[in-house]
Amino acid sequence: MANLGAMAQNGAVLVAHGVSRRYGEGDAAVDALRDVDVSIEGGKLTAVMGPSGSGKSTLMHILAGLDRPTSGSVEIDGTDITKLDDDDLTRLRRDHIGFVFQFFNLLPMLDARENIELPLAIAGRQPEPSWFNQVIEQTHLGDRLSHRPSELSGGQQQRVAIARALMSQPTVLFADEPTGNLDSAAGTEILDLIRRSVDEAGQTVVMVTHDPYAAAVADRVLFLEDGRLVRELVGPNADDIIGAMKELTAR
C-alpha cells in the first residue's frame, strides 16, 4: 500500500495510463480506445460522454475490470488491475467496485432486501445495520424491502440496484446509463440519489451516459470521440454539455 500516500496527494482513486483496446485482428481490427489517460478523483461524480461508438462503454468496462486493455494500465487503490487473475479480480470487485446497470440486473427470485444484501452475502459478510438503514433511508426503499423486482417500478428497481451497489461501500461505483431505461421523473430521482451519495457519503462515482441532463449533475465530464479523450468540462451545466456534444458531432 505504498501508493496510498501518492493517491492522497492528488486525490485520485482510479488512474488509467495509456489505455488502448483493439477488437478483432488484421483488416477487421477496430480500435475502441486509443491511448487514453484518465484519473478519477475520490469523492467526486465523474461522467463519461460521447457519441455512440466513441468508446465510452469500453472505457468503463476496462476501468471496472470487466474487460482488459490491449495495452496500458489501470490502478484502483494502487493496484494494477490489468495484471490480476480471476480470483484477485473477484476479490477486487467485492472490496472496491460497485455496479449500477441500465437494465438494473436484479435477481428476479430474490426480494429487494435480499438483492441489496447479495454482494455482502457473496463475500460472506454481515450487513452493518446502521449503514444498511442509512442506505435504505437514502433510497426510500423502507416499505419496498419485501417486494420482488417484478413488483417494483423501473425507478424503484434502479434504487434497489443503487442500494445494492452502495452496501459494500465500494472504492468506485460504476453506473452504466443508469437512467437509460427510465422515464424522466424516475431518471431525475435516480440522478439525485447518485448525486447525494457523492455529497453525503463521499462515494466516488463514474457514470457513463449519453444524456446531457444526466451528465449535468457530474462534477466533471469527460468527452470521448473515436476512442480518444478529447475534452473535459468541470462543473458544467446542461447547456455547456450540449454545446460540447454538438461540437463533437459537428467535427
Place this chain on the structure above:
Amino acid sequence: MTRFALRGLFTRKLRSVLTAFAIVLGVALVSGTYVLTDSITKAFDSIFQNVYRGTDATITGRNAIDTNASNAGGGANTPSFEQSLLARVRALPDVKAAIGGVSGEPHLVKNGKAIAFGGAPNLGFSVDPKYPQFSSLKLSRGAWPGPNELVVDTGTANKKNIRVGDTIGVQALGPVKQMRVSGLVKFGSAGSLGGATLAGFDINTAQALFDKRGKLDDIRVAARPGVSPQRLVAQIKPILPRDTQVRTGTQQAKKSANATNSFLTFFKTFLLAFAGIALFVGSFVIANSLSITIAQRTREFATLRTLGASRRQILRTVLIEALVVGFLAAVVGLFVGFLLAKGLFSLFDSVGFTLPNSGIVFKSRTAVVAILVGVLVTVAASLRPAVRATRVQPIDAVREGATIPETSTPRRRLIRSAGLTLIGFAALIYGLFAPGLGTGGVLGWMGIGALMIFVGVALLSARWVPSLAQVLGWPAVRIGGAVGRIARENARRNPQRTASTASALMIGLALVTLVAILAAGIISNFKGAVDALFKGDYVVTAQNNFSLLPRVVGKTVQQTPGLTTAASVRGGDAKIFGKVDQLSGVDPTIGQTLALKWKAGSQAVLGSLGSNGAFTDDGYAKKHHLHVGSPVSFETPTGDTIHVVIRGVFKPPAGGSPFGPITVSSALFDRSYQQPQNLFTFINMRGGESAANQAALEQTLKGFPNAKVQNRQKFIDNQISGLKSTLNVLYVLLALSIIVSLFGIVNTLVLSVFERTREIGMLRAVGMTRRQTRRMIRYESVVTALIGTVTGIGLGLVLGALLAARVKNINFTIPVGSLIAFIIAAVIVGLLAAIFPARRAARLRPLEALSYE
C-alpha cells in the same frame, strides 16, 4: 449463496419438476426392485421357517451333483432313500420323534382340467397327523387323509369350489386317480402359499402316487429336551447310509431358501440393470435441461460475477441446485417405488399368486441406495453444465445476447467425441470376442463399451442433426407449409440442443431395436431348427412347454390307434467334464421323427446307441476333443458314474436342438435316474396331421391333464410365445427409459418456447393463429423425436449385427415390422411431448410476448 440457489429452483418450479421427473422414474425402479425382492425373500424365508417348524434335524438324500433345480417343497430335488432308515433314527437315544415324508408334484384335476394358477407350482407331500409338531399345515375343516384321500389348501378349495367329501382327480407319475377330499388345510396362517396348490396324502398313498414305494425324501427329527440340534446331528451322522445327509433344521431352511434367493438375486440384478438404463437416459435429460437453463441465465450469472461471486461460487450454486433437485427427486422416487412394489403385490394377489403375509419389507438400505443413486446421477449429470456456467464472463452482465464461450474448437470436439465412440466400440468388441472372459467380464466390457458409444454418438450427432432434420422435416413442410418450415428450422437452429434432446430417446430406441433384432433372430432360427429337424406329425410336451412329463405319458400315447411312432426325449442333470449339464436320453425310434445332420456317424446311430453309446454335437465335440470312439463318463444325481462311447457327432441347426451336449439311449438313461422323465414325445401318425388324429391322441392322453398334443405349427407357436412374453417384459422395462426421454423433449420444448417468447409474439403479431403456433411446436417435437429414433435404430442395427456375429444361435435379421412400429411410436411420443409446451406457446399474447424482457 445457498439461499440464492434454492430460491432460483423455487422460481423455476416447472423446469425443476420436469428435470426431476427424469430421476424420479429411475429411482422408483431402483427402490421398487429392492422393496419387491426384499419382501419376496422375507416371504419365502418365513415359508421355509414354517416348513421346518419343530424340526431340529433333517435327513435328505445326497445329491451327487449340485443342481440348480429349485423346489419350494424342499427335498424333492434330492434322490430318495430307503424307508428303513426311519426306524434306525427313531431308535437313537436323543431322538424324541422322527417322521418320514415324500413329496412330488401332483396335478389336481377337476372336471377333466388340471388346476393351475399362473406359473405357481403344484406341491404334494405326505402328512402324518400323529406328529402335529412337525406340521406346517393346520386342518381347518374335515379330517386328515386316510388311504386314497387327500387334503387341499383352503385357497385352492375356495377358488375351485372344492368341498370336503368331493372326489377329485390326482395325477402325478401315473394316470389320473380319483380320490376323496377328506379335509381342507391352511399353510401357517395363510390360506395358501404363493398361489401354489397344496395337496396332502397319507404316506402310503403319497409313495404310490410319486412312485416312491418303500422310499422317503426326507426324515425330520425332533430332539429330546436339552439336546442341541448340533448334538442331534452328530448322533445321527454315524448311522447314515452313503446316499443321505443330515442338516439342522435351520441349515435346511436356509438351504431350501437358497434356490429361491439365487433366482431373486438374478431378478434383482435384471431389474436394476433397467433402472440403470433409465437413470442413464435421465442423466442425459438433466444435463440437457440444465445446460439450456444455464445458457438462458447467462446474464444472471454474469451479474453475480460483477457483484463479487467467484467461479467456485457459481459452480457451487449450480451444483447445490442439482443436489437439491436430485435429493427431492430421489425421495419422491423412493416412495413411488415403494408404491410400485405394493401395487405389484396387490396385482399378484389378484391373480392368485398370494404370498404369505409377511408384509412389505422396507430396509434402510433401500432408502440409502435410492437416494444416493438419485443424488449422484443428478450431480454427475450437472457437472458439465455447471463448469460451463463458470465460464460466464462478468462483462456478459452488460451485453445483449451474450453466449457462453466454448473451450475447445469444433475440430477438437469432433476428435474427442469420435474417439470416445471408437473406444466404446473397441471395448464392446473386446467384450464380445475376446476369448476367456467370464460372463461378468463380457457383460462388463459390453456395458462400458455401450455407455461410451451412447455418449460419443450423442456428442457426435449434433453434426448430422441439421441434415437429418432437413430430411425428416420434409413431411412437416409438405403438410404444414410455412409453419412446418419454421418448425423444421427451429429443430435445426441449435443442433447441439436438438441432438442432446434426441439422444435420450436414441438410447432407448437403440436398446429396443437390439432386443427386436435378437428376438427376430432367435425366432427365425427356432423355426428353421424345427423345420430342419422335425420330420414327425405331433409333439407332446407339458402344458407350460418346458416342464418334464412322467415316462408313462410316452408309453400311454402308444396305444393311440393309427400311431406309427412315438419316440421320447428324456432330460436330466448330469455332471459331464466336471460341469453340471443336461443329459438327454432318446428312444431307438427317434430317427423316424427327427432328422439330424451328421458330421460323423449316421442317422442309424440313433437306433443303435444300446447300453453304452452316446452322441454329441459338433460344438461340444470340438470343445472337448471328442470323435467317434471317444470315451465319455458322467455322474448322475444318485452318485453313479456312467461310462459311454461316442458313436456319432451331429451338426445342430442354428436354432439349437432338443438335446443336451451328450445324448444316450433311453434305456441307459432310465437305469441311471431314479425318476426318468420326458421333455418331448415326437409322434408319427398314419395319415399325418389331421383333426381325427389330433382328437385320437388327446383321447388317449385324457388321463394326463398336464400333457399337451401339438402339431408342428402349434409347437413352434407355443415355444415362441414363451419368448414373446419375455420380449414384452423387456419392452415394458425399456419403455420406462423412453418415457424419461419423452420428458426430456417436453423439457427442451418448454425451455425453447420460453426462450423464443419474443419471436413467437412476433409471429403471432404478423398473423400466426394459435392453432398454427401449436402445430409449429408439435412438428418440432415430432422432428426431434424422429431424429432420436432414426439415430437409435441405426445404432441398434449396428449393435445387433455385432451381437449376432458373436452369438451362434442368432442370425442377423432386420425386424422391419417392429422398426416401423417403433417409428410410429416415436411420432406418438413426439406428439405427446408437444401437448404441454404447445399449449404454453399458444397461450402467449402477442403484445405481452413482444414486450417481454
